[in-house]
Amino acid sequence: MTRRVAILISGSGSNMVKLVESMTGDHPARPCVVLANSADAKGLERARERGVPTEVVDHRPFKGDRAAFEAALQSTLMAYQPDLICLAGFMRVLTEGFVSRWRGRMLNIHPSLLPKYRGLHTHARALDAGETEHGCTVHEVTPELDDGPILGQARVPVLTGDTPETLAARVLEEEHRLYPAMLRQFVLRDTPSVQTG
Numbered sequence: 433m434t435r436r437v438a439i440l441i442s443g444s445g446s447n448m449v450k451l452v453e454s455m456t457g458d459h460p461a462r463p464c465v466v467l468a469n470s471a472d473a474k475g476l477e478r479a480r481e482r483g484v485p486t487e488v489v490d491h492r493p494f495k496g497d498r499a500a501f502e503a504a505l506q507s508t509l510m511a512y513q514p515d516l517i518c519l520a521g522f523m524r525v526l527t528e529g530f531v532s533r534w535r536g537r538m539l540n541i542h543p544s545l546l547p548k549y550r551g552l553h554t555h556a557r558a559l560d561a562g563e564t565e566h567g568c569t570v571h572e573v574t575p576e577l578d579d580g581p582i583l584g585q586a587r588v589p590v591l592t593g594d595t596p597e598t599l600a601a602r603v604l605e606e607e608h609r610l611y612p613a614m615l616r617q618f619v620l621r622d623t624p625s626v627q628t629g
C-alpha cells in the first residue's frame with residue numbers, strides 16, 4: 433500500500449523538494465500535501481510547481497493558542513489522509529497532544545548531530561564550541577524538542593574559516609541526501625510487504 437506523506441514547512445523548502453523528488457517510481461510513498469504555517473513560505477510555490485497540493489495554516493491569528501492552531505492543522509491535514517508527517521524546516525514547536533497523536537508516524541530533520549545542539553542556531557553553537565565535526569539528524573518526533581529515536585545521521589567536517597553560513601550550507605547538502613534515504617527506509621520498515629512485492 434502506498435503511504436501518503438504530508439510535509440510541513442516554514443521556509444524555502446529545499447528539504448521538502450528533495451523528499452518530493454525522491455517519492456517516485458518504486459518508492460513506497462507519495463507526497464499528499466505540503467503545508468506551511470505562513471503564506472510567505474517560499475517552498476509553497478516549489479511544491480505547486482511539482483504538482484503537490486499545498487495548504488497554509490497561519491499560526492498568527494491563533495495568538496499563541498497552540499492547541500487551537502494544532503486543531504486547525506490536524507483538520508486541514510486529515511482532508512489529505514496522510515499516513516506520515518515529515519517536518520522539514522517547520523518552525524513551530526508542537527505540543528504533546530499533537531505529537532502523541534502522530535507518534536511513530538512523524539519524522540523531523542535537525543541540523544546537528546543530536547543529542548548535541550537541540551533548538552536553534554546549531555551551526556553557530558557548534559563553531560563556538562570548537563567542534564571539528566557537525567552534521568544533521570533524522571529522528572522520530574516525540575514530545576521532547578529535537579528528541580526521539582534517531583533514524584540516521586550524516587557528518588561533515590568543520591573547516592578552518594567556517595562561518596555559520598558556510599557550515600550550514602555544507603550540512604544542508606547532507607540533509608538533502610539523508611532525509612529522503614531515511615524516509616524511504618522508514619516506510620519500507622513500516623510496510624515490509626512493499627519491500628518484498
Ligand code: GRF
Pocket residue numbers: 441442443444445446447448475520521522541542543604607
Ligand atoms: C534545515 O536546515 C532544517 O534542518 C532546519 O531548517 C532548515 C530548513 O531548510 N530545521 P529548508 O526549508 O528545507 O530549505
